[in-house]
Amino acid sequence: xxxxxxxxxxxxxxxxxxxxxxxxxxxxxxxxxxxxxxxEGLQAEGACRVCxxxxxxxxRLVPSCMREVHEGMxxxxxxxxxxxxxxxxxxxxxxxxxxxxxxxxxxxxCELLKLAYELGIDKIRFDxxxxxxxxxxxxxxxxxxxxxxxxxxxxxRVCHDVQTVRVIGFINRGSDTKVATxxxxxxxxxxxxxxxxxxxxxxxxxxxxxSYVDEVWxxxxxxxxxxxxxxxxxxxxxxxxxxxxxxxxxVAGKMHAALRRLGxxxxxxxxxxxxxxxxxxxxxxxxxxxxKIKKPLPQFTSCSPGWIKFMEHFYPDLMDHVSSCKSPxxxxxxxxxxxxxxxxxxxxxxxxxxxxxxxxxKKYEAQRPEMNDSGFRDVDYVLTTRELARMxxxxxxxxxxxxxxxAEPLMGVYTGxxxxxxxxxxxxxxxxxxxxxxxxxxxxxxxxxxxVRGMDGVKTATVDVNGLEVKxxxxxxxxxxxxxxxxxxxxxxxxHFIEIMACPGGCIGGGGQPISFDMPLRKxxxxxxxxxxxxxxxxxxxxxPSIKKLYEDYLKEPLSEKSHHLLHTEYTRRExxx
Amino acid sequence: MEKILLKNIDKPDSQDxxxxxxxxxxxxxxxxxxxxxxxxxxEVKKSKLIGRGGAGFPTGLKWEFTRxxxxxxxxVVCNADExxxxxxxxxxxxxxxxxxxxxxxIICGYAVGAEKGFxxxxxxxxxxxxxxxxxxxxxxxKKMLGENILGSDFSFDIQIFKGAGAYxxxxxxxxxxSMGGGRATSREKxxxxxxxxxxGKPTVINNVETLSNVPSIILNGxxxxxxxxxxxxxxxxxxxxxxxxxxxxxxxxPLGTSLKELVETYGGGVKGRFKAVLPGGVSSSxxxxxxxxxxxxxxxxxxxxxxxxxVIIMNSDTDMVNVCKNIMEFFAHESCGHCVPxxxxxxxAREIFALFANGEGKAEYLDTLLDLKDTMYDTSxxxxxxxxxxxxxxxxxxxxxxxxxxIKK
Numbered sequence: 001x002x003x004x005x006x007x008x009x010x011x012x013x014x015x016x017x018x019x020x021x022x023x024x025x026x027x028x029x030x031x032x033x034x035x036x037x038x039x040e041g042l043q044a045e046g047a048c049r050v051c052x053x054x055x056x057x058x059x060r061l062v063p064s065c066m067r068e069v070h071e072g073m074x075x076x077x078x079x080x081x082x083x084x085x086x087x088x089x090x091x092x093x094x095x096x097x098x099x100x101x102x103x104x105x106x107x108x109x110c111e112l113l114k115l116a117y118e119l120g121i122d123k124i125r126f127d128x129x130x131x132x133x134x135x136x137x138x139x140x141x142x143x144x145x146x147x148x149x150x151x152x153x154x155x156x157r158v159c160h161d162v163q164t165v166r167v168i169g170f171i172n173r174g175s176d177t178k179v180a181t182x183x184x185x186x187x188x189x190x191x192x193x194x195x196x197x198x199x200x201x202x203x204x205x206x207x208x209x210x211s212y213v214d215e216v217w218x219x220x221x222x223x224x225x226x227x228x229x230x231x232x233x234x235x236x237x238x239x240x241x242x243x244x245x246x247x248x249x250x251v252a253g254k255m256h257a258a259l260r261r262l263g264x265x266x267x268x269x270x271x272x273x274x275x276x277x278x279x280x281x282x283x284x285x286x287x288x289x290x291x292k293i294k295k296p297l298p299q300f301t302s303c304s305p306g307w308i309k310f311m312e313h314f315y316p317d318l319m320d321h322v323s324s325c326k327s328p329x330x331x332x333x334x335x336x337x338x339x340x341x342x343x344x345x346x347x348x349x350x351x352x353x354x355x356x357x358x359x360x361x362k363k364y365e366a367q368r369p370e371m372n373d374s375g376f377r378d379v380d381y382v383l384t385t386r387e388l389a390r391m392x393x394x395x396x397x398x399x400x401x402x403x404x405x406x407a408e409p410l411m412g413v414y415t416g417x418x419x420x421x422x423x424x425x426x427x428x429x430x431x432x433x434x435x436x437x438x439x440x441x442x443x444x445x446x447x448x449x450x451x452v453r454g455m456d457g458v459k460t461a462t463v464d465v466n467g468l469e470v471k472x473x474x475x476x477x478x479x480x481x482x483x484x485x486x487x488x489x490x491x492x493x494x495x496h497f498i499e500i501m502a503c504p505g506g507c508i509g510g511g512g513q514p515i516s517f518d519m520p521l522r523k524x525x526x527x528x529x530x531x532x533x534x535x536x537x538x539x540x541x542x543x544x545p546s547i548k549k550l551y552e553d554y555l556k557e558p559l560s561e562k563s564h565h566l567l568h569t570e571y572t573r574r575e576x577x578x
Numbered sequence: 579m580e581k582i583l584l585k586n587i588d589k590p591d592s593q594d595x596x597x598x599x600x601x602x603x604x605x606x607x608x609x610x611x612x613x614x615x616x617x618x619x620x621e622v623k624k625s626k627l628i629g630r631g632g633a634g635f636p637t638g639l640k641w642e643f644t645r646x647x648x649x650x651x652x653x654v655v656c657n658a659d660e661x662x663x664x665x666x667x668x669x670x671x672x673x674x675x676x677x678x679x680x681x682x683x684i685i686c687g688y689a690v691g692a693e694k695g696f697x698x699x700x701x702x703x704x705x706x707x708x709x710x711x712x713x714x715x716x717x718x719x720k721k722m723l724g725e726n727i728l729g730s731d732f733s734f735d736i737q738i739f740k741g742a743g744a745y746x747x748x749x750x751x752x753x754x755x756s757m758g759g760g761r762a763t764s765r766e767k768x769x770x771x772x773x774x775x776x777x778g779k780p781t782v783i784n785n786v787e788t789l790s791n792v793p794s795i796i797l798n799g800x801x802x803x804x805x806x807x808x809x810x811x812x813x814x815x816x817x818x819x820x821x822x823x824x825x826x827x828x829x830x831x832p833l834g835t836s837l838k839e840l841v842e843t844y845g846g847g848v849k850g851r852f853k854a855v856l857p858g859g860v861s862s863s864x865x866x867x868x869x870x871x872x873x874x875x876x877x878x879x880x881x882x883x884x885x886x887x888x889v890i891i892m893n894s895d896t897d898m899v900n901v902c903k904n905i906m907e908f909f910a911h912e913s914c915g916h917c918v919p920x921x922x923x924x925x926x927a928r929e930i931f932a933l934f935a936n937g938e939g940k941a942e943y944l945d946t947l948l949d950l951k952d953t954m955y956d957t958s959x960x961x962x963x964x965x966x967x968x969x970x971x972x973x974x975x976x977x978x979x980x981x982x983x984x985i986k987k
Contacts, residue, residue: 089953089957125946150918175925
């Protein structure tokens with residue numbers, strides 16, 4: 001049995017398991033200790049010292065995020081000594097921080113600003129020289145502004161400990177300390193996967209996505225341009241959070257309605273392309289299992305561009321395992337400028353293809369040189385959920401009261417299988433629903449594949465397909481992915497099919513989503529998608545009437561020559577050294 | 579007083595193992611190997627020896643904690659990263675009596691149950707590094723070090739680890755990080771080094787001078803040692819006397835000797851008129867009197883700390899504002915940058931002292947500095963930040979008019 005420890009916090013007695021930190025124990029005494037460098041889900045660092053508390057008998061204040069409780073401990077969380085120290089610490093941080101809050105990305109959601117307000121800081125007693133660092137704008141996805149950095153190290157911990165990518169770290173010493181990449185080459189020139197989890201970890205505006213809002217506004221305003229838009233599954237599970245709706249609200253219909261009102265000429269839906277991905281990727285899986293396709297098992301999914309770049313840098317030896325299917329975004333891209341352009345009789349040169357993604361890595365993916373199979377840039381601009389929310393706010397659209405509207409049917413009808421792509425395990429579940437049909441000719445009866453759902457880092461399941469035990473595994477977060485990848489590398493992997501998503505929780509936790517590193521919130525977003533899945537008229541990708549029409553009218557069949565030309569891709573071996 | 583720590587340094591060829599042995603060297607090791615490790619620790623506890631590196635923790639307790647830890651292997655680390663400005667005492671032992679240190683480390687290793695010791699030495703101590711290397715070879719040749727020391731079951735090795743120039747590496751947890759190949763930044767304590775030290779293993783880390791007391795304690799007993807000098811913190815101490823004195827240098831005197839005696843009898847008196855003293859280097863607070871006994875408790879009661887006993891004397895020509903500016907430049911440069919109070923605090927204090935030095939001070943800055951000192955002491959992760967503003971804040975208190983004179987009109 002767990003050993004329990006009793007202590008007093010501000011005179012209130014609490015009993016908690018041995019090993020609990022003071023910060024966690026204080027919650028039992030109804031105290032949320034102010035903090036900055038601590039972030040739930042990451043290892044405590046004890047760098048900022050904002051969370052210090054007084055412990056009777058100790059010469060100095062102690063960081064409550066790291067100090068474990070002991071029997072009989074007497075803790076004071078907001079004595080005068082503590083409050084004075086906390087104020088001074090935040091004052092020191094503010095003294096070194098830019099004051100351009102009006103134009104800051106985190107204007108309304110800055111943790112430092114919030115702390116300053118909550119701790120009652122009414123003046124800064126230091127006339128300090130502010131840092132003058134150059135911005136890191138080398139990446140097409142993520143921009144770092146070291147001048148705003150408070151050196152809490154949260155980005156580094158998420159990059160190292162959660163994602164195991166390790167492209168950022170502290171350099172220099174003392175007040176010259178800064179977060180930097182290898183030899184200060186910049187994020188664009190090191191093995192950064194562009195996953196953007198560092199953005200969620202950052203308490204201030206030191207890391208953000210590279211924005212293309214102005215380019216998209218310009219395209220919309222240009223009468224010569226025909227602007228089409230697609231939205232990833234995960235957008236509808238989180239966009240409402242930015243626009244005044246409670247977390248856990250499905251906003252698919254309002255999202256389509258808002259995009260029309262922003263002035264997009266044609267509102268489609270990436271979920272349609274997700275269904276298409278399943279047709280192609282499911283067929284590829286069946287081909288690999290039956291031996292028709294001479295490529296190794298397990299097959300890996302390929303929808304997460306953060307994972308793809310991670311694989312190219314760190315596991316290029318496993319490249320043949322990765323499905324040749326483009327991601328839904330990049331399947332949609334060339335079809336908009338070929339299939340849709342032909343159907344609508346529009347010159348593809350005039351089409352501007354915009355995608356709304358929960359993802360920063362998608363910005364990089366859209367710019368990969370090979371992504372031009374339509375004869376043009378397949379996807380012109382990628383906006384994050386946050387950028388779309390800002391456009392909706394800028395336009396003054398009353399999002400909460402918008403009517404629900406569907407996307408345009410040609411490339412906008414989607415099934416439940418398409419929508420659950422946004423949740424970890426969703427691609428796997430969608431693929432199994434269709435692969436079963438492809439192999440057996442029958443429909444999978446038990447359509448909800450529970451073992452691949454949920455927030456466990458690695459999930460596995462076995463599905464009986466006509467007597468063949470198909471073994472599958474799912475990992476989200478690149479640190480978890482390594483566990484499955486190392487098994488494959490060692491030749492010990494028992495799986496046929498492995499889904500990997502770069503971000504914890506899958507796309508609903510992508511680097512472009514409303515700022516949060518809160519895993520229960522990410523779970524809630526997953527649940528939104530599973531709920532929509534249940535409500536939709538079709539729940540299997542191969543049932544999608546618009547997909548059937550696409551194959552009938554244009555592609556012929558999965559893995560056809562045209563499919564291969566437009567919907568499949570190749571990968572690039574990349575160095576680890578940058 | 580008969581010298582204990584520096585007894586060999588004036589002998590010709592004092593670094594040579596033969597000289598050391600002929601003066602009774604390695605007898606303590608021989609005796610120790612015939613004792614039970616627990617009994618050695620008991621003697622060290624009885625001696626009341628406390629750490630000479632600055633923090634002043636009881637050495638015997640540290641050894642006992644390490645011995646009782648379950649983790650394996652255990653390590654001994656000798657902290658020879660002597661970097662506190664004004665401190666140059668360990669260097670004398672390293673350079674002139676390396677076998678005294680080696681013998682001490684080996685005894686410590688036997689007592690705590692370690693098979694490996696490290697000497698983490700300041701990288702700039704080139705000569706001392708060579709001296710140590712040679713001494714290690716000699717000790718190995720004489721079976722004092724290596725496999726089956728002096729025919730016993732005990733095997734022990736010592737490796738030299740060179741620092742790369744960061745002051746903070748003198749702070750034990752930063753030193754461990756540095757040895758592990760990481761950035762030299764401090765760790766949160768607890769866990770303490772005795773639980774989680776170098777390479778995450780139970781570790782005794784002792785300063786050069788601290789360890790060098792051990793052979794005499796083994797040979798003469800803890801009770802004998804505890805009678806030397808001050809009853810609270812007995813034993814000899816190496817005082818590094820510098821600044822405005824006629825005869826600066828390293829002096830071995832019993833703890834509890836008065837500052838006045840050190841300066842006047844040994845240091846040849848103050849050059850000019852006495853103004854202030856930093857009794858424990860730039861990490862300590864200024865005192866404006868020589869009338870204090872030099873032991874840990876007395877100096878603390880007087881409002882400062884003995885630290886590593888780098889006694890820096892300043893005369894009446896000294897500009898305290900410039901001294902503070904100089905000291906803060908040092909700390910701002912040496913802060914590891916990990917925790918906010920130290921990183922930002924040293925930088926802001928440096929700016930403020932520079933403003934005063936330029937005649938651009940503001941009256942309200944003086945109180946800000948005192949508040950800042952409280953927060954830095956109370957919340958910085960390691961000793962560097964905790965002590966960085968001691969000198970500055972005490973100067974503001976003791977010599978306030980020197981600062982108010984520099985306020986911008």
